[in-house]
Amino acid sequence: MLIELHLLQSFPVSNLNRDDLGQPKTALFGGHTRARISSQSLKRAVRNLLPQHGLDLSETGVRTKRLRDAAGALLKSAGRDEEQAKDIVQAGLESLGFGVDARGLTEYLLFVGHPAAKALAEYCDLNCDQLAKVVAAKKAAATKSAAKKAVADDEKKPRVVKSGKTKPDKTAIEAARRILDATRAADVALFGRMIADNKDFSVDAASQVAHALSTHAVTTEFDYYTAVDDFRPGDEPGADMIGTVDFNTACYYRYANLDLGQLTKNLASDADLVTRSAQAWLHAFIHAVPGGKQNSTAARTMPHTLLGVVRDNGAWNLANAYLQPVSGSADLMAASTERLIQHFQQLSTFYGTDSVRRTVFSAIDGHLPGVPENETALNVDDFVTRLVTATTS
Secondary structure (H helix, E strand, O other): OEEEEEEEEEEEEEOOOEOOOOOEOEEEEOOEEEEEEOHHHHHHHHHHHHHHOOOOHHHOEEEEOOHHHHHHHHHHHOOOOHHHHHHHHHHHHHHOOOOEOOOOOEOOOEEEEOOHHHHHHHHHHHOHHHHHHHHHHHHHHHHHHHHHHHHHHHHOOOOOOOOOOOOOOHHHHHHHHHHOOOOOOHHHHHHOEOOOOOHHHOEOOOEEEOOEEEOOOOOOEEEEEEEOOOOOOOOOOOOOEEEEEEEEEEEEEEEEEEEHHHHHHHOOOOHHHHHHHHHHHHHHHHHOOOOOOHHHHOOOOOOOEEEEEEEOOOOOOOHHHHOOOOOOOOOHHHHHHHHHHHHHHHHHHHHOOOOEEEEEEEEOOOOOOOOOHHHEOOOHHHHHHHHHHHHHO
16 A cells, blocks of 8 residues: 655745755756756655654664764773774674774665664674674784785785675674664665665665656756955955855655555554654655755745545656646646646546545645545645545545
8 A cells, every 4th residue: 555645845045955066956857957856855854854743763763874983882881991892893893794994984874773873782792702802803913914014015016905894694694683673763664775785684665755846947046145254344345255056946846655565564564653654754745845055045835735645556656747847827836736636637537546545635725626625635634644544444
């Protein structure tokens, strides 16, 4: 069973998600340049909001390269020397199959539950003597390697550098499984993770998120600004800083879906956590706004039009409603809303709705032409409640 969420949201002057040149991201769609917000940016904004919508912080995950330092701090608080604790945890991570660089950072970001650092610290504490021997051997090898390097430099011989990562045994794999357990981390269950070293620890995402696209064509604009030094003498003309900031204004179509079957699997069939995660996902996606350039634009708007669908199978992204960009309308949002409704009804007529359990529309101004009253929610709480209820009926 899937929940689909379709949103129309208009932003004033903003640069919510910029590219490597600092410009708002765009995409060519239907032969016209559109404003774009990446799915990664939207998911980040959603993750940050989950604890505000019914989930405890302990029921969310952490994305980090600094698991060594987090676990090392726990060992230090238990009475171990700080440097020794870090060395032991680093050896522990390497014994579990994770490469760690000289700064103590893992090779890639690990998306784990909040208890991961504690579980890693317990593993390292339990195997402290063995790991301490590994640390001592590693330091001895490093000393020996430094001596060889000096000789090699003198003789101009190439030096071979070996990785500290080792292949874990069965016991270590089980320990890694406990440390990486994410069956209580809702955002890991929602958005998935990939563990390159062991795909058995990867999690298939329960939620798919599309890049948001503007319903109309856009042109990136530039804000020319100047700044004056407050201590500048009054008789000196001109500015002390001059520059430009890129921005656009756009009405976005946003789409995401949630596979409740996959979510249930990821959360070890905890019915209560699944329901609360689905509710939090809906509320968080509706309220999510990327943080790019917000201090200078304050583009904190809310979605205007909402469409939610609960279906047994299949999925419909309605972006093709805007393949031909909306233009020439005095009310861009009204025209975009009408396009959304019309396209959904066309798909429903052509492909049928046998798999659809519930359809719920809502709009701030109530402008939903052609939508039956029994499919209209009065507010966001009513909207979410109707969708969640449909998944259990």
